[in-house]
Amino acid sequence: MKQARRKKIAQFLGFFLLRAGLTLVLAILLLFLYDIGRKGGGTISWEFLSQAPRKGMTEGGIFPAIFGTFLVTLITAILAVPLGMCAAIYLNEYATQGRLTRLIRLSIRNLSGVPSIVYGLFGVILFVNIMRFGTSVLSAGLTLGLMTLPWTITASEEALKTVPNSYREGALALGATKWQSIRTNVLPYAVPGMLTGTVLGLARAAGETAPILFTGAAFFLPYLPKSLGDQFMALPYHLYIMATQHHQIEQVRPIAYGTALVLIVLVLGMNMTAVVIRYRLRRKRR
């Protein structure tokens, strides 16, 4: 009897602790979003979104940073999305079990664990120095693209896996070649899923700072980048500067909060778009 009661109390306390842990995690997230939403919300205005910083970045807006992040993410996408898709097509459609395939998969998994600052160092050597792109939006975009590659490969492969084998076999049975079967029977079904998965990777890339620190992000530029060889301002780097490097840190705190809010809305907005599309696709398929 006594033992049974002790067991019950232990279970009650245990589950209570677990619930407390979950509540804590959710509370932290809410606190983050609430703090940034409340203090950043007051800064957001049309002027803030559409104008360049003024008076030593103590006034004005963050438009160059928004534009720069958009541009660099575009370059990231141009590199990482097609390459990621093609690598995934190889792994899911062509690859046979073997040493080479294992090596490729192992590399992809390890690439996704390489610290972002190490990608930054790699970008400095490869793109800035060896390829002579200099510190530019191109170098930064390519560096971010390499960082995003393992994520887009994994996401694209997941999408390819959801296409039933009978689709492939149907085409092959009618005499189609492998590529014809992939092109006409696999890709049309997989591409939407591949794209949503890659958008998640791009959202992460858009919020990254460490890889662009030395490959092209600029402290302050009075103009927008005119070519791919120019430096650029980016939202995450702008937030870093406003939070730690500015000489009037207390005075520019509202701008930092506003920048953080815009960055979070951008990144989470991309995330949610992808999740909503994925959800719709799944329902449609059923």
Place this chain on the structure above:
Amino acid sequence: MRKWASLEESVIRAFFLTCGILAVLVLVGIFATLLSTAVPAFKEIHLSEFLLKKNWDPTSPEKAEYGILSMIVSTLMVTGGALLLAVPIGIGVAAYLSDVAHWRVREIVKPIVEILAGIPSVVVGFLGIVLFGPAIAKIFHIGNGLNAVNGSVLLAIMSLPTIISISEDALNAVPQAYGEASLALGASRWQTLFRVKVPAALSGIIAACMLGMGRAIGETMTVLMATGNARAFPHGFLSSVRTMTANVAIELGEVPYDTTHYYALFAIGLVLFVMTFIVNLVADVILRKYQEREQ
């Protein structure tokens, strides 16, 4: 006709294969560039001095010093502190989601955890400055809250999503028969969860924690913004620390090209790469073994 078609097929196959091999090339390329750029540093610095000396003062006018021990210890401290917080909470949340929570709760919480994973590290670092810093200063009665505790808390928050989602997968993969047998023998749900299911999923949970650890070691912006970045050897969790990642981020922008200092920063990058590579590789091996056993 036939011949052309098969030629076309093999060209297409080769093209996709090249894209796949690119992943290998990038990984090898990262290692090779780090290594080749780091090597010149050791013309002037002894490897043992580099790894075991505490003082890092590359711009000293008298004698430049290149010891990264303080940074290694700082990185390990902040990472260790983060795991101390994140492992119990992460496993607890994963256990709750996989075993206790109503499926509706799970459907709501899982995307929310994904949102937490999606917050950029620079934003987390900013919140470390404006939210956690002042709070820590108040709690411990110190001048400012930019120290190892702050970094640990933030890194814990950042590694939680990884730990939660992979641990939950591991717990869900435990055969139902285990739990049923335990319940049939009269164990409570709590006992079943922590004495049967968690031990059965342990290798997956360990892998999850190691992946979280890999993230924490390599995280840059958060620690750069929230730990104060003092160069001195850390004297405890309330002292300001400078991790390896933060040091590279601080100094690479100002260092003159083609100097020992420049190469030494790449050597730090190499140490980081090797550390995270080993941690991730071990996690990977554990996870693979585990999945093979499942099949």
